[in-house]
Amino acid sequence: MKKLFMSLFSTALRIATGLGMIAIYTNALSFEKFTHLAIGLLCAQITCIFVDGGVNNEILRSARLESTAQNTKRLYESMAARLAVSTAIAICLVIYNLVTTTLDNTVILLASFFSGILSSINETNLVNLKATNRFKDELIKSTTQSVLIISISCIVFISPTLAALSILSPRIFTTGILLRGVGKNNLKKIRNRISSKSVFGYYTRLKHYTLDSIFSNLGAQLDAILISVLIGKEAFAIYQPTSKVLSSSLNLGGVIGALVIPKATTLHSDKNIKYYLLGSFFVFGLVVAVLFFVFCNYFLSILFGSMYSPGLDIEIILTFMIIVRFLAAGAGSYLTIKGQQKKRAIINAICAVSSVIFTVMYSFLYDINIEVILNILLISQIVMMFFYVLSVVKYAEPVLVD
Incomplete structure (x- = not known):
């Protein structure tokens, strides 16, 4: 403790x-x-x-x-x-x-x-x-x-x-x-x-570590990238404090990750590793999400000024995104321990590229704003989490034959 x-x-x-x-x-x-x-x-x-x-x-x-x-x-x-x-x-x-x-x-x-x-x-x-x-x-x-x-x-x-x-x-x-x-x-x-x-x-x-890291971190930064490209650098400057609070909240996953991932590598039961990682990341992520929802709008208004406050709708979207990403991090950590970086990279790549294509197409057909971009990204994160968890549930230790 x-x-x-x-x-x-x-x-x-x-x-x-x-x-x-x-x-x-x-x-x-x-x-x-x-x-x-x-x-x-x-x-x-x-x-x-x-x-x-x-x-x-x-x-x-x-x-x-x-x-x-x-x-x-x-x-x-x-x-x-x-x-x-x-x-x-x-x-x-x-x-x-x-x-x-x-x-x-x-x-x-x-x-x-x-x-x-x-x-x-x-x-x-x-x-x-x-x-x-x-x-x-x-x-x-x-x-x-x-x-x-x-x-x-x-x-x-x-x-x-x-x-x-x-x-x-x-x-x-x-x-x-x-x-x-x-x-x-x-x-x-x-x-x-x-x-x-x-x-x-x-x-x-590094090989698959690199591919996995690229698409995982790209997914975490897509909100900032798409807002700056599709709406403009001024809109991104206004969104920057919110983006910083969001990325900071997600970075708290490093706290729990640095404690539980090395520990998980020492557990002997595969089932225990799964429960340990998923449970730890989900509980910790839920706490971070609640704190984000309670303090984000008020905190940004006080520290940066009212023009930098994201508003309740955006705050709700980002709160759910935090929960989803922490659960995905728990499942992804299990896949990393099992040497499944390639599988992680493929899932990340499909979700990240699909969300970018869909967002760009939407911007050509309709007026786009920050809330729309974040909703599309939230859906892509939910899909990624689903495939991560499914991969964890279905994974079985290979049987070595002499």
């Missing part, structure tokens, strides 16, 4: 930090500049979907089954590959934005992009601390990270021209802390793994 509370508090602290950072910039920047900050974070989220490679799932499954040296090597390989690919994407973003907007807006977008990339890398390091049973270290480093991010972000109140510095610099510092200091030795380990061969080997090794 002590571990659960430390993990829960660490994750809640990081969630509060992310929301606090968004609140600072909605109040300190003009709507135009905040829009570019929000788009930069969205680009980072989309990039991470394709670049992270599912390393977090791999860590949860194998961290306690491998040596410290193997574990450390995995983290450095992940960081090197993700930074290399993300930098190439960042160059394309800079070229496009310099043509379409001002230099100031481009700098803010680029800073928020790399802030999101480093945030994802830092989260992997914190997930590794959970998975290796170092919950106290996670709590200490999460607290340090939160203090640095909030305090440095407040620099933007001195002058909006300092926005890029206040966005990116705390992420650089916290990455150094998680790597036990950005010294020459650590930088050399990362730099030595930045090559086309190393990057290719990284994604080849």
Whole structure:
């Protein structure tokens, strides 16, 4: 129970930090500049979907089954590959934005992009601390990270021209802390793994983890992507705080996942593993959904302003989406433990692609708004959950014959 509370508090602290950072910039920047900050974070989220490679799932499954040296090597390989690919994407973003907007807006977008990339890398390091049973270290480093991010972000109140510095610099510092200091030795380990061969080997090794992670995370980010593309970046900027609260609520699944997935790998009965995972994720998801429904509208109105409040109808849709995704996460965790990432990836791909096609077709035929997009995504998530649970129920351990 002590571990659960430390993990829960660490994750809640990081969630509060992310929301606090968004609140600072909605109040300190003009709507135009905040829009570019929000788009930069969205680009980072989309990039991470394709670049992270599912390393977090791999860590949860194998961290306690491998040596410290193997574990450390995995983290450095992940960081090197993700930074290399993300930098190439960042160059394309800079070229496009310099043509379409001002230099100031481009700098803010680029800073928020790399802030999101480093945030994802830092989260992997914190997930590794959970998975290796170092919950106290996670709590200490999460607290340090939160203090640095909030305090440095407040620099933007001195002058909006300092926005890029206040966005990116705390992420650089916290990455150094998680790597036990950005010294020459650590930088050399990362730099030595930045090559086309190393990057290719990284994604080849992960294989179905990568495919599964792409479509799973894509499904979680489709609301933001479709709203920004089909309705506009201004609509997404208004929806951004709600999106942040939703993704933060879903990220709480990492708390229960880091505790129950490693534990589930030690259970001997297949039936017990199923009940343990499905039950744990469903109960925890129900608690998160209730808290989201009770506080979301009120919280966003107070912290960000009434224009950022989603409204009751959207709040109800997202509440059901949280419950559905937690139950799907429980079933998906079982499939991961059983080495069924390929099956997960196929189900995710079908649901994600189908929802995108249907939403785009709908937008051509009818007027579309945020509520319609979220309803379509909720239906696709229910279908995904159904096939996940069905796969879990029907799965049987293979019989080995000598």
